[in-house]
Structure formats: C-alpha cells, structure tokens
Amino acid sequence: MTLLSSCADVSYNGDRCISKPLLLTKYFAEESPTKPDISGLAITTKDPHEKLQLSYSLGNGIPTVLGRGGYCMVFKAEDLKSGQLVALKKSRTPLRVKRPFLQHESRVLQLLQGHPAIPKLYGYGHLKHFEYLSMEILGSSVSDKTTEALTVITVIRIVEQTLCALKHVHKHGLVHRDIKPGNLICSMNDPSKIMLIDFNIAKPISSGPPTTNDPINKIKHTAGTPEWASLNSHRRIDFGPGDDLESLAYTALSLLRGNLPWFNDDIYESFLQSEIRIHKVKAAMSASQLVMHFPTDFAYFLDYSRGLDYHEMPDYNALEDRLRCLAESLGGYSKDDPLDWTSVPSVKIEPQIEQSSLNGTDDDVNYGKDNGDSDSERHTNSYFGDDIDCWDDVHSCRDADITLPTEVEELADSQVQVPTIIEVYGY
Numbered sequence: 001m002t003l004l005s006s007c008a009d010v011s012y013n014g015d016r017c018i019s020k021p022l023l024l025t026k027y028f029a030e031e032s033p034t035k036p037d038i039s040g041l042a043i044t045t046k047d048p049h050e051k052l053q054l055s056y057s058l059g060n061g062i063p064t065v066l067g068r069g070g071y072c073m074v075f076k077a078e079d080l081k082s083g084q085l086v087a088l089k090k091s092r093t094p095l096r097v098k099r100p101f102l103q104h105e106s107r108v109l110q111l112l113q114g115h116p117a118i119p120k121l122y123g124y125g126h127l128k129h130f131e132y133l134s135m136e137i138l139g140s141s142v143s144d145k146t147t148e149a150l151t152v153i154t155v156i157r158i159v160e161q162t163l164c165a166l167k168h169v170h171k172h173g174l175v176h177r178d179i180k181p182g183n184l185i186c187s188m189n190d191p192s193k194i195m196l197i198d199f200n201i202a203k204p205i206s207s208g209p210p211t212t213n214d215p216i217n218k219i220k221h222t223a224g225t226p227e228w229a230s231l232n233s234h235r236r237i238d239f240g241p242g243d244d245l246e247s248l249a250y251t252a253l254s255l256l257r258g259n260l261p262w263f264n265d266d267i268y269e270s271f272l273q274s275e276i277r278i279h280k281v282k283a284a285m286s287a288s289q290l291v292m293h294f295p296t297d298f299a300y301f302l303d304y305s306r307g308l309d310y311h312e313m314p315d316y317n318a319l320e321d322r323l324r325c326l327a328e329s330l331g332g333y334s335k336d337d338p339l340d341w342t343s344v345p346s347v348k349i350e351p352q353i354e355q356s357s358l359n360g361t362d363d364d365v366n367y368g369k370d371n372g373d374s375d376s377e378r379h380t381n382s383y384f385g386d387d388i389d390c391w392d393d394v395h396s397c398r399d400a401d402i403t404l405p406t407e408v409e410e411l412a413d414s415q416v417q418v419p420t421i422i423e424v425y426g427y
C-alpha cells in the first residue's frame, strides 16, 4: 500500500495521479495576499472511492513516547502492513465531539503538504475514544535539544528555516499561532533541518478586520503559549501573519540569551497570574532592551513584526537577506554543516517593570477569573488518566472559529485523500 507520505514526491507513486489543482480562490479574493497556493500538492487516488486503511501497533511493551503536549501524546508506532515507523499523535476525543482537534490538524497538514519543513501526513482516524494522526517521524525538538543559549549562527539557521516554513503557511491563508522552540523539530534524516509541527490551533486568517472576539477569548487565555505569544495575542486580538513572526522573534531571543526576562520557574504561580505577569513584562520592554548584547538585526526583526498590520504579509525575502548578511558578517556557514548545539554562556537581564505593578490586571484585557490552578496542578491534571469519563468535552472540542471554511475542508479532502486509521494495537 502506498501512503500519503508520497505527497512530496509523487512521481514514483504508480497508484496515484496528480489532479489539476483546484485553487481556493472562491474563498480568498484573487488579489488577496493570503490566497493559498496548492499547486502541485493536489493528489487523488485513481479510484475516487478507494479509501486506504491503516493499522498501527504501539508495540508489545510500554510504548515509546516521542513527546506530549496540551491535549495529545505522540507515540512511535509501526504500520502493520508496510512496517514503516511513524509518529502517531493521539488525543482523547469521544466520537460525539463535533470538531476534533486532530481532524483539523490533519486538514491543515493536507493543505501544507509538499514543503520540506512540513511533516508528511500519513493518516487520520477517529476511533471510539481517541483520534489519531500519523505522520513522518522526526527527531528532537529545539527545546528538547537545549534550554541554554546557542551561538548566533545556530539561531540564524533555525530562524531562517522557520521563516521559510511560515512563508508557506501564510501563503495558504493560515496562521500557526504557536511558534516556539517546542514546536520546531529536527528532521530524523538530517538533524540540521528544522521542521514545523503542531497545527492543531492553526486557523485561517480572517478576511475582515481583526476581531477581539478570538475563540480563545472564550476560555480567557492567550492563544498559543504565553511565553512566546505576541502582544496582540495577550490582548486577545485575532492573529495575523505578523503575530507568528513576533513569536519567532521571541523564540530567537530565548535561544540567543538562554532565557527571556518573563521566564519564571515559580510552579505555584497560577496560569492566570503568569499570563498577566508575562504580558506586563513583555509590553514594558523595548526590542533594543531585549536584544541588548546581541546583533541589532534581532531587534529590527521584533520591531518589524510588532509593527505589521493585521493583514500585512511580512517581507520574508528582506528578512532572509538581513539574516544572510548577518551570518556572512560572522563568517558564514555551509548548509551541509550540522547545527551546532553547543551551549554558550547565557545572558540574563532583569524585567523592566516594578514588581508591585505585576499584581494588578491590565484594564484593557478580560483575563477572566483566576481558578487558582497552579502550574504544578496544570501538569499533573492530565487528560491521559485511565478514566475515559474524565475527558472534558469543552477542552476536546475546538472552537468553530478555528475551523477552516467547510468548502475549503471539502476541497482539501477531495484533493488529498488521507488514509483512514482503523486500528491501533497496544496501550
């Protein structure tokens, strides 16, 4: 059986043919900068009724966990027919849930297939209690590789590759919304290649003006991960491409410095307290304060992303040129060189804000009520306990606003047939 993994290299695949791409212009104005480009990515089986089915095994013993996130665990699994090893993302989602997270992630990956920084999608299935998404197995994430400071050249190489991935995502009319070191992951075959994962809160760029009625607002949290979130995300304003770029700038700064002034390891701070503190410290610090001791190009990067209008597409080429010039001024690098994960001394700067002012809330932002959850509870209060009934419907169902327009979903499904995962053995 040939799997969807062949998306990027369809030529060898005798079972499939490339259909003429159906552009999504119906949903994105012709002149819109966010018009998705899916040329060359559209794949159908010769028999439109043929639906490939996949069965996986997690092995006989304790399964290998590749990673875990907010609502999911990712396991190493084996395709029972082909023997291929895959990454199997698993989320507890009862069948009654109408808008499962991983189904959305699968559709987003369908649209994005074919780019070297996007993992290959193999299959999706929603079984009785869980949904599954299988994809190309990758190596360690940047945050698993290091929590220390890295050399400027390594940071440039990570940022350049992420920028290239973001350009692809934005060109398809989507925003990722959770750019951070944990979602940048090394390719298994080539550890110097960085790939972008975790598309379960990616959403279409709204065609109208930005709304402050972001779905995340309903659960009173910053969209994405507060440490790397854009200032607009803290203010509950809907995401545009510039917000992903701003998160990439914080990612770069955290890798350059080994920390950010709003990092805090106080595990007794509640989630709400940490959101408020992070927002205040972040908003109080200028790019030049944050970038102190490092090349000013990174301050430019942050200022540039903070200054972009909601619908404005970043000038990726100009940013890439700037990074290339900076790399050359530092001696350059060869693309074939492995990424240098050697730690360098970290640089700490104190938050530029009075400690006492961190206690109040920002009048402009509806933070909701503090439910008192401390970080320690957040990490132990897992969705992956033994009791199926403890799954919380509200959390397992994504908001309607995150969903792609129905027509786009249908189009994605009609062009890229994703094999169905019908069985998963073990665990």
Ligand SMILES: Nc1ncnc2c1ncn2[C@@H]1O[C@H](COP(=O)(O)OP(=O)(O)O)[C@@H](O)[C@H]1O
Binding pocket: 066, 067, 068, 069, 070, 071, 072, 073, 074, 087, 089, 119, 135, 136, 137, 138, 139, 140, 141, 182, 183, 185, 197, 198, 199, 200
């Ligand atoms: N394709 C993959 N190959 C290897 N590890 C992966 C893969 N996808 C995810 N992981 C690991 O699992 C972790 C959680 O996955 P992620 O997609 O970020 O889940 P969540 O949506 O819950 O944040 C990642 O940080 C990474 O360590």
Ligand SMILES: [Mg+2]
Binding pocket: 069, 070, 182, 183, 198
């Ligand atoms: Mg993640």
